[in-house]
Amino acid sequence: MSVHLDTEGGILTVTIDRPARRNAIDRATSAAIAAAMDRLDAEDDLRVGILTGAGGQFSAGMDLKAFLAGERVELPGRGLAGLIRTPPEKPLIAAVEGNALAGGFEIALACDLIVAARSARFGLPEARRGLIAGSGGLVRLPQRIPPQIAMELGLTGRMMDAEEAERWGLVNRLTEKGGALDGARALAAEIASNAPLSVAATKRMVSQSPRWPEESVWDRQDAELEPVINSEDAREGAASFTEKREPVWKGR
Numbered sequence: 001m002s003v004h005l006d007t008e009g010g011i012l013t014v015t016i017d018r019p020a021r022r023n024a025i026d027r028a029t030s031a032a033i034a035a036a037m038d039r040l041d042a043e044d045d046l047r048v049g050i051l052t053g054a055g056g057q058f059s060a061g062m063d064l065k066a067f068l069a070g071e072r073v074e075l076p077g078r079g080l081a082g083l084i085r086t087p088p089e090k091p092l093i094a095a096v097e098g099n100a101l102a103g104g105f106e107i108a109l110a111c112d113l114i115v116a117a118r119s120a121r122f123g124l125p126e127a128r129r130g131l132i133a134g135s136g137g138l139v140r141l142p143q144r145i146p147p148q149i150a151m152e153l154g155l156t157g158r159m160m161d162a163e164e165a166e167r168w169g170l171v172n173r174l175t176e177k178g179g180a181l182d183g184a185r186a187l188a189a190e191i192a193s194n195a196p197l198s199v200a201a202t203k204r205m206v207s208q209s210p211r212w213p214e215e216s217v218w219d220r221q222d223a224e225l226e227p228v229i230n231s232e233d234a235r236e237g238a239a240s241f242t243e244k245r246e247p248v249w250k251g252r
């Protein structure tokens with residue numbers, strides 16, 4: 001299997017396991033990741049996903065050997081890794097060790113949060129190969145870091161280390177080498193402990209509100225707010241706070 005799944009504490013960990021190919025993505029791997037994302041969204045007891053790579057590498061992106069052999073690596077409607085065009089509704093964290101290059105960087109950018117080892121490197125080297133970062137990297141990167149820095153990275157194809165990525169706000173948390181997955185699990189546990197309806201609405205608002213027309217911002221915010229504030233979990237949150245106990249969420 002090119003992808004392995006692990007579940008614990010409401011967290012689904014998805015590991016790309018093709019270290020001999022630097023965790024490059026072929027069609028079977030795209031399909032397996034897509035299925036994992038569908039499972040993350042479908043199962044109520046799963047609250048957060050983590051995407052990582054085996055063998056001390058995140059991903060080199062598209063498997064060029066598979067591509068040259070005529071394989072259609074991207075999934076129709078879903079893109080590279082079955083993820084680029086249709087991220088899951090639930091939060092997804094990239095745990096990055098080693099290199100996240102080309103499509104691998106674009107996969108990390110499709111995640112909501114990034115935890116990286118200090119030894120990790122990110123880059124979009126496509127221009128050096130006569131190509132273009134066509135799996136969302138040139139769209140998402142300038143939304144996550146200053147546009148002029150995104151422009152530089154895209155035009156030069158240079159690598160960016162994890163500390164620079166953190167400085168620009170791309171990486172949420174840094175760990176020592178070998179610690180990215182544990183760091184991602186700690187962050188995921190913080191999220192998973194919160195009310196599911198609140199988490200889902202928060203992700204939608206943060207990711208979608210920049211595209212809302214100005215005249216509809218407050219109406220759209222209220223449409224997200226009302227189901228949450230009128231939920232059983234909202235009452236449970238207030239009750240647990242006043243009773244000085246941990247909340248028991250029902251997701252409704």
